[in-house]
Amino acid sequence: MARIRRTALVAALSVATVALSTTVALSTDLARPRPAAAAPPTAAVALGDSFVSGEGAGAYTPVVDVTGVAQPFPGWTAPNSNAFFCHRSANASLHQASLPGISARFNLACSGGQPQDIANPSANRAKGRQVAAQLDQLRAVGASHDIDLVLVGLGSNNSSFTFGNVAEKCANRFIADAWTGWWEFWAYLGGPVEQKPCADADLATAAQLNAATTETTDAVRQILTTLAEIDTDGQHRVVLQDYTNPLPFDLAPTYHSEDSRDDTRDKFRDLGAERYAAGCPIHRASLLPGHRFSQGLGTMVGAVRSTLAAEFPAADLVYLNVQRAFDAARLCESAGSPDGTLATPIRLQDGPNGTVVTSLAGKDKIAIQRIANTCVSYFQTCQESWHPNAAGHRVLGQCLTGAATATARAVTCVRSPDGTVTLG
Template sequence: MILVEVRPPIRPPEACHDDAAHSSRENLAIAIQGGSARSSADFPGSRRLRIRCGPRAAASPTPIDDSTAHRPAGRDHSPRRDPETALNSTVEQGMRTMADRGGRWLISASVLVLLASVVAVTVKSWDHPTDSEQPSTTPVGPLTVVTLGDSILSGEGAGAYETVTDGVNGNWCHRSANAVVHRLDVAGVEARINLACSGASTEDLLVDGTTQWTEPSQTHRLAELAKVHRIAAVVVSVGANDDPGFSRLMSDCLHARILLDPPCSHVIGQDWRQRLDAVVPKVSRALRDVRSVLAEAGYGKGSYQLIQLSYTSPLAPDIPEELRNLSACPFHTEDLAWIRDHAVGSLSDALREAAERADARFLDLSRAGHGHEACTGGDDLGSEWFTRLTLDWDSFGDAERVEHVSVQSFHPNSEGHRQFARCIGEFLGTADREAACVPDHDGDLRLTTDLPNRSGDEVFVAHPR
């Protein structure tokens, strides 16, 4: 568990400033869409949440009473943190918001009817923020963690979806009870809210953003939430469904294998760099809009955490040949190598830059799934953190659901979410500006400040098979 570490002497509050598939009997076009993965665990040892405080002021000590900390709305009262005094920081307001619309790592494939079917981290205890890190106008409500963005955080692939997001009235956000945010065990945090939505792009996070799967912009929902909850952290996963078109990439590569065409990466790689260059300002804008709505709600910049995640590859080139088919992982080896060793890493670089531009923290997940990708376990499915090609056969007879029959494919499963939550929670308890999640020798994810080079080419393989 992660316990709040309060190292005496504690400074007084005053000292802290701061995707349409249709079917016929002859042929069936299945949109294999990707989104967030669907997927509590006890972890040995304990982690401590650091609490940062600004320079000591000359005022006399007074008790912290966050119910009376009222400040002029809109002003940023966050402290300037000296690196040496960054030891003790407050995270006192929540992580919440995520909604995914049409960008769930979409994998569109035309397949014959004979087609074979194929994280409880403990960031424990967020203690009450210091006086200067309170929202300018203190909201009345529970301390909350919010997730925003696409399928990776909504929980696509992890199962146990909220009924209202499993196609009811056209809502396909697929928010899972097994999603990351619900696996975070944080003492002091009273609410964990998932606003992420499978298929979401940056447009769905803008203040004046689009409606996705019947839901309004995620930042719009965050703004409403911030009025009745005290937001401690907002964790964001977005960008893959924009210019990089990761879902389309996966779809094209799957088709290439099924139709016995040449590897898809030869074509996709031609303009990959340009796609990445285009997505950076979009992600940065979305993050700034998150900050904007929280500022309007009276939150100072230092009163909550804003974290941008990168993505990890759900597939690897070294999978058993007998699984390289429609029952599991039908991809060319060359394409899988390109996706894992280049596409994912270079996308991570772009998102890292976007986070820097928006003054947000960054957590690199590009190596997080290594050794646990879909199909790498062979007969041992339990060692895999991602879903294989997955079809919802019950949906084939439903005209409204048939286009979504494969959306759960190649996303983090429940165990994947548990592992991600483990590392994300650990990150929340540090003062590091950026870090990465990598598998340790025991197979669990751990946090490291050793980020990969910004080339997108070098990829660390922790557990080669």
């Protein structure tokens, strides 16, 4: 009996010793410092339309469409809705900017993008490209990266007007005026064709700009709300960039007249050919309305920033004004254009063949109409026209570099005649 009790006692002591050893081991293990979870890589993202996607800058990369397939260049006769024609460029300003601390950059913008494409697939609307909603693409980035910077270029295309239509309207009026008299157009097309310079209302009315401001504000609000949901550390700067006019306030004197004819005459083909070759087929009288249009877009972007800064007081929201970023380097601002300029000239193709028409000299009105119609039928053949080129995006990249670290809530980027870029 005593032996049994001693055996039981020994067993009990053994169990207690094991339990105590286990407890000590667990306590020691819990007390030992553990390595911290690795922070996700940081990212900068571009959202919006052609002025941030890199339209005009070349080096376009394949774009993933709504089915998840990466689309490379599909050929000149492919539908313009193909995702590739978002024209996301490796030379875009997002990739040109110096952004210390940023590990990866994602260009989610799409040429022709509109405010409604932020929350909805652009494939859902007429003339939209076959890509997913930009917010869905942003969420995918946020799942693997810490988003620290977002560049937004939005509003020049909307349900009231688009930059492409505005540019096409004013350029076509000049071309029609240069090559064909009013009576010829009446006889040839069976009705009058507008040939006068563009006025302010031809570009955007006050009501249209107000509507565009509302649409753009709604879209950026959706961006800020989504960022608050997906960016776990809550630290990110959103830069709202406006637009740069590719044309000057007036053309250099060498482009004012040719063969003793200016653009107030009926027919001025030599002058038309000269301006087309230089990249600026436009009436001089259309230039100031064009700049007022650009300034209106700037006012719109500034208003969006002010409205949303009041709604999101903790948001790091900066307005980047780039309207003077191309000073002294716009198309036809100096002799020798388009060499040395920061924007792409208007360039067309005579059929979707990939060969750019650089000269209209000696062509009659039938050839001019055929060439112009290529742009209408195959917009990808001309959509690079009047956008920042690769050199222009390098300048815009410098503007973004400054805006990424500026303490001011509104930043103006100005290029000096010597090429120096300053922010103020």
